[in-house]
Amino acid sequence: MRLAARLWPRTLAGRTILVLLVGLSVFHLGSVWLHERAVHGAALEARERQVAERLAAAKRAVAALPPQERDATAHALSSAGLDVHWSPRAAVREGAPDVPDATLGALRERLLRLVPELGALRLGYADEGAHVGGHLIVGAMRLPDGSWLNFAAPVFRPAPAEAAHASLASLSAMALGIVLASILVVRWLTRPLRRLAEAADRFGRGGAPVPVPEEGPSEVHDAARAFNAMQARIHRLVEDRTQALAAVSHDLRTPITRLRLRVGFLEDAEAQARMDADLDEMEAMVAATLAYLRGEEGGEPRKRADLAAMLRTLVDDAADAGRAASYDGPAHAELECRPLALKRAFANLVENALGHGGAARVALREQVGALTVTVSDDGPGIPEAELERVFEPFRRLDDSRSRATGGVGLGLAIARRAIEAEGGGVILRNRPGGGLDAVVTLPRGGG
Numbered sequence: 001m002r003l004a005a006r007l008w009p010r011t012l013a014g015r016t017i018l019v020l021l022v023g024l025s026v027f028h029l030g031s032v033w034l035h036e037r038a039v040h041g042a043a044l045e046a047r048e049r050q051v052a053e054r055l056a057a058a059k060r061a062v063a064a065l066p067p068q069e070r071d072a073t074a075h076a077l078s079s080a081g082l083d084v085h086w087s088p089r090a091a092v093r094e095g096a097p098d099v100p101d102a103t104l105g106a107l108r109e110r111l112l113r114l115v116p117e118l119g120a121l122r123l124g125y126a127d128e129g130a131h132v133g134g135h136l137i138v139g140a141m142r143l144p145d146g147s148w149l150n151f152a153a154p155v156f157r158p159a160p161a162e163a164a165h166a167s168l169a170s171l172s173a174m175a176l177g178i179v180l181a182s183i184l185v186v187r188w189l190t191r192p193l194r195r196l197a198e199a200a201d202r203f204g205r206g207g208a209p210v211p212v213p214e215e216g217p218s219e220v221h222d223a224a225r226a227f228n229a230m231q232a233r234i235h236r237l238v239e240d241r242t243q244a245l246a247a248v249s250h251d252l253r254t255p256i257t258r259l260r261l262r263v264g265f266l267e268d269a270e271a272q273a274r275m276d277a278d279l280d281e282m283e284a285m286v287a288a289t290l291a292y293l294r295g296e297e298g299g300e301p302r303k304r305a306d307l308a309a310m311l312r313t314l315v316d317d318a319a320d321a322g323r324a325a326s327y328d329g330p331a332h333a334e335l336e337c338r339p340l341a342l343k344r345a346f347a348n349l350v351e352n353a354l355g356h357g358g359a360a361r362v363a364l365r366e367q368v369g370a371l372t373v374t375v376s377d378d379g380p381g382i383p384e385a386e387l388e389r390v391f392e393p394f395r396r397l398d399d400s401r402s403r404a405t406g407g408v409g410l411g412l413a414i415a416r417r418a419i420e421a422e423g424g425g426v427i428l429r430n431r432p433g434g435g436l437d438a439v440v441t442l443p444r445g446g447g
Helices: 002-007 012-063 067-076 102-114 161-204 218-263 269-294 307-320 339-357 411-421
Strands: 083-087 121-125 137-142 148-153 303-306 325-328 334-337 360-367 370-376 425-430 436-443
Touching: 012 067, 012 083, 012 102, 012 148, 012 161, 067 083, 102 121, 161 218, 218 269, 303 307, 303 339, 307 325, 307 334, 307 339, 307 360, 307 370, 334 339, 334 436, 339 360, 339 370, 339 411, 339 436, 411 425
Parallel strands: 325 360
Antiparallel strands: 083 148, 121 137, 137 148, 303 334, 360 370, 370 436, 425 436
């Protein structure tokens, strides 16, 4: 089953070509087999009919002559494919069975059915050493006066090897033509689907709408038209949401600022500190929520950036602030990406490690066609059931609901969104000895 799964193509074009090739090959081989059988049978019957008619004609001609002229006439009627001679005795010895085996028995029945005039007919095999290329059939027909007309014919000689080679070459050329035609036709039919998939991938990564040509079969034409309409609706929705979020951002920040000014006039220093902390938490919550909803990475252009330099900057900033952060990896590692969005994603992962694990060890490794970044901490880890759920927006574990750690449960969600926009992925895993690893994989060529 695993071997079959590996051999089964993943693409629609590959599967269609394979199905067509197998079906056409089976049909072609079956047709060739039936054709060969029919041609072989027709050729054999024609050969047997020709031999039977020549034997009947020779029997009539020789029987009408006097005995002294019969053998010369029989020799004159011989050819390369049929040797005929007259003799008072039969070439198949007296007392031998008329039909030595089933093959000759079937041949005798066919010859008599084709030309009943042959009458008493004996068949046998000649000496194996007397000829080359298979059995030589010998036979004898009794004439009305009791003498015998003997004959020999290479009825069962195999077909020449050259003919088999020519047939094989013809079949191979025909099969190759079928394969090439199938590949061209299937690729032509699936080209609109490939364009649709590429446009969907580019648009899904936050790009501008990518119009797809509305052409091809009716099903593909309808799918392209529906996709173009969907792109337009989504683009309008995003634009409307962006405008609404800009207004919400302004409307929320204004009352927070007024509250902060009023708190400054309070005489109770302890109450003032608590209210300032609440306002700080509220402002951070509003900023994080708006950043997540706005999807800031969507409008940023892609360009070449040095991921190693980006990670070292984040680690150095944390170390300068007196926090336990380190970097291990190459000095340079370039890739095509949206630098600001990606830096924000790694900043969230580093901050998560520092806030919940007490340390952030960042390791960058280069692989074939990809870069892998691992952010490790020394914290208690995360329950296995929560490793995927913590990426959900506003999802926080119980021990992280405090002002000391900060955050509103959007850091990991924002990080995953930015990383997936680059065509990569991020997972969390607990280390056996304690601590948590955040493993990020990014394609070297970008998303």
